[in-house]
Amino acid sequence: MKTFDELYRDILAQKVSLKAPLPPEYEPYHLDCLLHPERNAPVLFDEPCTDCAYERACQNSCIFDAIEEGSDGKLFINPNLCTGCGVCIDACENHNISAGKDILPAMKAVREAKGPAYMMVAPAFLGQFTENVTPGKLRTAFRALGFSGMVEVALFADILTLKEALEFDKHILEKGDYQLTSCCCPVWIAMIRKMYKELMPHVPGAVSPMVACGRMIKLLHPDAVTVFAGPCLAKKSEAREKDVAGAVDYVLTFQEVQDIFEAADIHPEELEDQEKEHSSRTGRIYARTGGVSEAVRETERQLRPDRKIKVKAEQADGIQDCRVLISRIQNQETDANFFEGMGCPGGCVGGPKAILNKNEGKRFVDEYGDQALFATPLENPYVMKMLEKLGFTTVEDFVENSELLVRDFS
Numbered sequence: 001m002k003t004f005d006e007l008y009r010d011i012l013a014q015k016v017s018l019k020a021p022l023p024p025e026y027e028p029y030h031l032d033c034l035l036h037p038e039r040n041a042p043v044l045f046d047e048p049c050t051d052c053a054y055e056r057a058c059q060n061s062c063i064f065d066a067i068e069e070g071s072d073g074k075l076f077i078n079p080n081l082c083t084g085c086g087v088c089i090d091a092c093e094n095h096n097i098s099a100g101k102d103i104l105p106a107m108k109a110v111r112e113a114k115g116p117a118y119m120m121v122a123p124a125f126l127g128q129f130t131e132n133v134t135p136g137k138l139r140t141a142f143r144a145l146g147f148s149g150m151v152e153v154a155l156f157a158d159i160l161t162l163k164e165a166l167e168f169d170k171h172i173l174e175k176g177d178y179q180l181t182s183c184c185c186p187v188w189i190a191m192i193r194k195m196y197k198e199l200m201p202h203v204p205g206a207v208s209p210m211v212a213c214g215r216m217i218k219l220l221h222p223d224a225v226t227v228f229a230g231p232c233l234a235k236k237s238e239a240r241e242k243d244v245a246g247a248v249d250y251v252l253t254f255q256e257v258q259d260i261f262e263a264a265d266i267h268p269e270e271l272e273d274q275e276k277e278h279s280s281r282t283g284r285i286y287a288r289t290g291g292v293s294e295a296v297r298e299t300e301r302q303l304r305p306d307r308k309i310k311v312k313a314e315q316a317d318g319i320q321d322c323r324v325l326i327s328r329i330q331n332q333e334t335d336a337n338f339f340e341g342m343g344c345p346g347g348c349v350g351g352p353k354a355i356l357n358k359n360e361g362k363r364f365v366d367e368y369g370d371q372a373l374f375a376t377p378l379e380n381p382y383v384m385k386m387l388e389k390l391g392f393t394t395v396e397d398f399v400e401n402s403e404l405l406v407r408d409f410s
Contacts, residue, residue, distance in 0.1 A: 003046045004030040004098045011104065012263045037102045041066065041077040042084030042236040046096050048074040061091035063319060064194060083190045084233035085343055086352035087319060099233050099253070099353060103260060106227050106250035107145070115223030116148035120213045120248070122230030123154040123279075124287035124348040127364030128254045128355045129261070129268055136273035144266050151217070153228070154279035156209040157184065157286040157295070158377035159386070163399045164292070165299040167204040168338065172309055178329070178337045182292040184208050186238035187343025188322060193409065196326055200409060207244055207407045209286065210235060214247030215404050216386070225249050229257050231351030231361075234343065243408040253353030278382045280374035287365045289317040289347035293340045299376045309337065317342040317350070 002010075007030050033040045049056075059067040059075060066081035067088060077088075089097045110117040119142040129138060139150040160183060168179055180199060182188060183206040192199050207215070214226040227250045228235060239248040252260075261268065282295035293313035300311050314336040316325035322341040328334050344350040349361030356364070374380040383395075392398035399405065 001025055001027060001047075004033065004044060005046075007031065008034060008101050008103075012259060033100055034104050037100050037105065037236070038240060039079070040100060041079040041082035042100045042233045043077060043082065043086065043089060043097055044100060045075065045077065046098055048076075049096060052094070057091040057093065058088040058097060061087045063087075063323075064190065082237060083187055084235070084237040085187045085319065086233045089352065100236060101256060102236065102250050102252055103256050106252060107260065109225050109249060110146045110227065113223075113225045115225070116221050117146065117225040117227070118217050119145075119147045119150045120153050120210065120217075120226060120228045121150060122210070122228070122232070122235075122287065122348060123152070123157060123284050124231050124351070124354065124361055124365060125152075125229070125254070126368040127360065128231070129258065131364075132269040134273050134275070136275040137268045137271045139274045139276070140271040141261065141266050141268035144271070145260065145264060147227075151213055152279050153209045153213045153230075154283035154286065155380075155382060155386075156212040156216070157283035158280050158380055158383050159212060160184070160206055160209050160405065161282055161292075161295040161299050162377050162383070162395050163206050163405050164204060164296045165303055166396065166399050167206075168296060168300055168311060169304055169307070172337050174309070175335075177309075178202055178339060179204065180339050180341070181296070182286075182340050182342065184210075184286055184292065184348070185342050185344075186232075186234040187319065188341035190234075191319070191322060191341070191343075192326075196330075199326070199329070203409070205406055205409055207247075207405055208238065209283075210238070211244045211247045211407070212405055214239075214249075218247060219404070220389070227252060229254060231348055231354035232344075233352050253351075254355050255353045258355060277373050278380075279372065280376055280380040281369040281372040282376050283380075284369040284372055285365060287348040288362045289342050289345075290315050290340070291347065291365075293338060295376070296338065299378060302376055302378050311338045312336045313338040313340060315340040315342070317347055318345040319343055321345075 007026050033044050064081050066078050068078050142150045180202045210228050217224050217226050226248050228248050229252045231254050236251040239251050285291035297311040316322045346358030350358035377383050387398045
C-alpha cells in the first residue's frame, strides 16, 4: 500500500489520473483527504495505529486531546479538535503522521473561478523560495498559476496592530492590567480558549491578519477565491472555524506552494519583477517572535506619546514555553502588561511547513522589515486608503465600528 505522500506526489506528477479508477494500492481515505481536506484534520495517519512501540507518543503529545481511540482500538484524529499544531508529527517516531494537502481543490477553484482569485502570502514569505525570489517575482509567479494577484498579509498585520494598540490604550489603565496577544497565532488562541478560559477577557476579540485580508477581499469582490500561503499547518484549521469561515477558501503551506511551482515547471527567480510597496516594517516583522510586541509598542508610542503606562511585553514561543508563560501570569510572577504567544519556536518563521530554518527565516523577515518605506501603520498611506474604501474617515472609527476585524469567541 502506497503512503499518503506517494499518492500526493503521483497525482502532482500526473502518474495517476483522477478521471480514471485509482489502482487498488491507494487508500481511499488518503484520496478523500486530498480531494476534501475540509472534511478532515490538518494532519492524518498514513496507516491506522493500534500497537505502538513508543507508547502512543503522538496521543500523549497532543494538548488538545485531538487524537482519540476508536471502538476498534485504532487511533484517529478528530478534525473538530485538531488545531494543526504539528506536534504529533514530530512526536511519532514511526513517521506515520503526515500533514494534509489542500493543493487539488485549491487549484481547481482557481481554474474555475467566476471572479478574481487572490493569493494571500504570510509575512514570513521572503526568502522561502530562495534568496533570488523577490516579492515582485513571486507576484508574477502566482499570476502564471492563474491568480489575479498577490496580496501581502503584512498590510493587514498593520491594521491589526492599530486595533491591538487602541485596545491597549482603552483597557490597560493601571498596574496589574494586561492584554494577551497574538491574534496571528491560531495555536496560542486555541490554547487559551480551550485550556485557560478564565483568561479570555484579556484577549482582544480580533481576527488574524489572514482572516482580515480574506474578509476585505470578499467585501470588495464577493465572488473572489481567496487562498492563503504560509509556514503554518494550524491556519488550515483556523480558516474553518465557524465565526471566521468563508473569509479564506483554502490554505496552503509554503512547501505546498513549492510543490505547485515544481509541478507546473514555474521558476519564480526567472520571472519579471512586479514591485509594489504596501506594508510597513511593523506589519512585516509579525512573522517572528517579538514582532507583534514591537509593532504594538511602536504604534502605541506614536498614538499616545504622553501615556504614563507604556507597553511592557513578554513573549513565549513554542507550546511548552507558552504554558510556562501562562502559569507565570496566573501566579502573578510577572509585571509585564502585554503578552505575546507563538505556538512555534521562533514564531511563524519556525512553522512546521516553512522551507527555511527559523534563523534564516528570521534574518529575511528582519531585512525585509528594514527595507520598508514606512515604520508603522500610522505612517503607511495604504492603510488609510483601504479604510477610505470602506467609508471610514479615521482609524479609531474603523477599529471601533468595523466588523471586519472582530471575531466571536463565544
